[in-house]
Amino acid sequence: MLRRARTQEVRGGLARRALRALESWNGDYASANASGTVDPGVAIWEEFKSQAQTILVRRLGGKGGRILAGETSLSHQFDITNGEARALEVLGAGGHGQAATSAAKALRRRFETRRVSAWREPRRTYEVAAMGAASSPDLPFFDRGTWEQSVAMGRGGGG
Numbered sequence: 001m002l003r004r005a006r007t008q009e010v011r012g013g014l015a016r017r018a019l020r021a022l023e024s025w026n027g028d029y030a031s032a033n034a035s036g037t038v039d040p041g042v043a044i045w046e047e048f049k050s051q052a053q054t055i056l057v058r059r060l061g062g063k064g065g066r067i068l069a070g071e072t073s074l075s076h077q078f079d080i081t082n083g084e085a086r087a088l089e090v091l092g093a094g095g096h097g098q099a100a101t102s103a104a105k106a107l108r109r110r111f112e113t114r115r116v117s118a119w120r121e122p123r124r125t126y127e128v129a130a131m132g133a134a135s136s137p138d139l140p141f142f143d144r145g146t147w148e149q150s151v152a153m154g155r156g157g158g159g
Contacts, residue, residue: 005096015097015104017116018044029078030123030140037120044119047106049080052087052099077124 002023010016025041032038057063071081080088091099111119125138 002096004093005100008093008097010097010100012101012104014108014114014116015101018048018104018107018119019100021116021119022048032123033120035120036122038123040116040119043107043110043121044103044116046078047103048099049084049088051102051106052091052095053081053083054102055091055095055098056087057083 002019005019010019021040022044025039025045027041029038029042087095087099107116107119108114113119123140125140
């Protein structure tokens with residue numbers, strides 16, 4: 001779907017480059033370079049999901065839908081919200097193209113550059129507090145994969 005959005009729906013070169021970088025990102029949000037920053041795919045993915053959710057919420061009636069979209073917690077910063085997941089599922093290539101264009105504009109402002117390769121953010125850490133007189137060291141953020149299963153119980157075939 002991202003490739004289709006990039007090749008058929010996105011008009012701006014910056015959004016195309018952002019989608020290309022997102023497609024080539026391996027999904028690793030934890031590996032940092034010598035400067036302590038992560039791959040640009042992290043910032044692109046997070047902003048892309050957010051923009052997709054914003055488009056969906058607007059289509060569904062605005063602020064009232066925001067509460068149903070949900071949000072991540074501090075301990076699971078990279079989880080996908082209900083709104084983000086639904087947006088990625090239903091918007092299609094056109095909506096993904098809009099989200100990519102909006103995300104690229106937001107990231108250009110945030111990082112003050114059009115160079116997608118420079119959209120590197122510091123590796124995220126947990127906020128921890130020390131007890132006593134000591135100060136707490138930085139604790140790099142790690143998330144674990146989550147697996148869920150839903151099972152329907154009962155008779156099949158309407159009987």
